[in-house]
Amino acid sequence: MTTALPNPATDTGAGPVFDRLRRHCSPKLALTGGFAGRGAVESVAEGCRVTLSDGRTALDFGSYAVTLLGHRHPAVTAAVRAQLDAMPTSTRALANPVAAAAAARLSGYLGDALPKVHFGLNGADAVEVAVKLARLATGRPRVLAVRGAFHGKSLGALALTHSPLYRRGLLGSEVDVVHVDAEDPAAVGRETAGGRVAALVFEPVQGENGALPLPTEVLRQWCADAARDGAFVIADEIQCGLRRCGERSVALADGLPVDGVLLGKPLGGGVVPLSALLCSERLYAPLAADPFLHSATFGGHPLSCAAVPAALDAIEQLADHGESLAAQLDVLLTGLQERHPRVVRAVPGRGLLRGLDCTSPRAAGATVLELAATGLLVSPCLSRPTTVRLLPPLLTTPAQLAEAASILDSALAATERTLRTTDVGTSEGAHPDAHT
Ligand SMILES: Cc1ncc(COP(=O)(O)O)c(C=O)c1O
Known part of the structure; x- marks a missing residue:
């Protein structure tokens, strides 16, 4: 997994943001935001997609369930x-x-x-x-x-x-x-x-x-x-x-x-x-x-x-579209659980409120960070650190769901490799800090 802490010296756009967060808010906000954005910050957003300060974009299946209609409907x-x-x-x-x-x-x-x-x-x-x-x-x-x-x-x-x-x-x-x-x-x-x-x-x-x-x-x-x-x-x-x-x-x-x-x-x-x-x-x-x-x-x-x-x-x-989206999401999550049993042990939820319940808090944390780094924003669960929450907007298109599926598959494979090399699957380490 490639993650980099924000470097105020080289990243003139985002650096001051992290500096201000560290000085005036919680240093942990700067740390977790820095990891998730690999040094960039959120900049503009439309529909399911967020653009970061370094020009990269990410699909937003998180935002703690606020963006049911995406951004800026x-x-x-x-x-x-x-x-x-x-x-x-x-x-x-x-x-x-x-x-x-x-x-x-x-x-x-x-x-x-x-x-x-x-x-x-x-x-x-x-x-x-x-x-x-x-x-x-x-x-x-x-x-x-x-x-x-x-x-x-x-x-x-x-x-x-x-x-x-x-x-x-x-x-x-x-x-x-x-x-x-x-x-x-x-x-x-x-x-x-x-x-x-x-x-x-x-x-x-x-x-x-x-x-x-x-x-x-x-x-x-x-x-x-x-x-x-x-x-x-x-x-x-x-x-x-x-x-x-x-x-x-x-x-x-x-x-x-x-x-x-x-x-x-x-x-x-x-x-x-x-x-x-x-x-x-x-x-x-x-x-x-x-x-x-x-x-x-x-x-x-x-x-x-x-x-x-x-x-x-x-x-x-969007209600009818949401219903068919939920059915497609269910098929996608079941497939992910079958392909990555070392990382995903269950896929609970209903409709467009779904979870990937992972084999350990660290597996879930690693997956959240890898997803953010590779273009899919999700939310951790505040009370259950093993679960990664997926909250796709109602207006997610089939192409965007396919894009999310591919990112999820690669991220879970990356977590699996990490588990194999560092044995984090059995550890009860800290979960990613979450803030709402
Ligand atoms: C079911 C439920 N009730 C209440 C709250 C609190 O909402 P807020 O964070 O907007 O105060 C939340 C937030 O996640 C929630 O999920």
């Missing part, structure tokens, strides 16, 4: 640009028509089952408001989350995130959380029976935990038990929703009776940051009574909300 950028020229910021004293239209459109998009909408700035924000509302509406303290879950890193959301990697040194935050095991269908019923549980929060497909779909029948049982005991059920679809896994909402498509769905990541069309809680009247009741119970200066920002109708239209236009 023209309909989304046009909508955002029009809003930029009209009124990018809200007075917050006057009613804002752009946020109201986005809320109505989003609620209708999920079939009107969840009529209430609250916009946040990022995924963790949506988790925070859902938990707050469930606690306020029930008067109960406890929240159930699932082992392996990832719900964000702000203090409240972090309490629901399972990995000790991100909770170390921060335990004792306000939220009382119990993590239940997806192999235990009776776990939720046991917890809710005591009448202390406000909500159950789960990802129908756990993204950061290795692209792992949770068993639908277990979720069905959990939802029934939670409802029986008066606890709300919230599906966190920040990563798996909006047709990333084929459906607008995985939970609703699977017929799970949820009180709320969380959306984020590609909700702003890959152009602007935005998240949303969509929920029932009952869960939203505390906010209906007092909208200032949970508000933020930039909540429902017009620039972000302007992207919503354009993003949803574009996602729907």
Whole structure:
């Protein structure tokens, strides 16, 4: 594998970037970004392709699931640009028509089952408001989350995130959380029976935990038990929703009776940051009574909300293509697992949220770096360092998928050679640092 650290003396374009990151941000950001870009930095992007500062290009099957519509989708950028020229910021004293239209459109998009909408700035924000509302509406303290879950890193959301990697040194935050095991269908019923549980929060497909779909029948049982005991059920679809896994909402498509769905990541069309809680009247009741119970200066920002109708239209236009793309991706990944059994032991996931589960964290780390160096950007999994995550945009063409297939095949062969020479396959070394 050929990797080079950035050299500020010879690389005048990128060098200052790494220098500034080292001085003013985390030195590790400079290190990992330097390795991934072989000394170059990201420069411009369009669709599935990113151009680096040294002129090379890479396919983007990563971006932590934000670029479902690729980069700079023209309909989304046009909508955002029009809003930029009209009124990018809200007075917050006057009613804002752009946020109201986005809320109505989003609620209708999920079939009107969840009529209430609250916009946040990022995924963790949506988790925070859902938990707050469930606690306020029930008067109960406890929240159930699932082992392996990832719900964000702000203090409240972090309490629901399972990995000790991100909770170390921060335990004792306000939220009382119990993590239940997806192999235990009776776990939720046991917890809710005591009448202390406000909500159950789960990802129908756990993204950061290795692209792992949770068993639908277990979720069905959990939802029934939670409802029986008066606890709300919230599906966190920040990563798996909006047709990333084929459906607008995985939970609703699977017929799970949820009180709320969380959306984020590609909700702003890959152009602007935005998240949303969509929920029932009952869960939203505390906010209906007092909208200032949970508000933020930039909540429902017009620039972000302007992207919503354009993003949803574009996602729907690409839905059929996404389905056939997912089928082709499945064939490709199965073939890779068969050809590289020393590196790939499973290919979990659903739709366009897929993983290459590798034989060790170092095998996964080596593969991520080799892929980046040879023109395919992917995302590691924050909570499962053996899994390399593949998140192709809905608009990936057959030619681009073939290009990605060839890069993946060569990268896995390179990792295999590295494993043979350095025996990293059995080592539990550090995984590549990941940042969202
Ligand atoms: C399922 C899920 N929920 C919540 C979050 C947190 O989102 P954000 O990083 O935008 O705060 C993530 C981020 O990866 C996620 O995958």
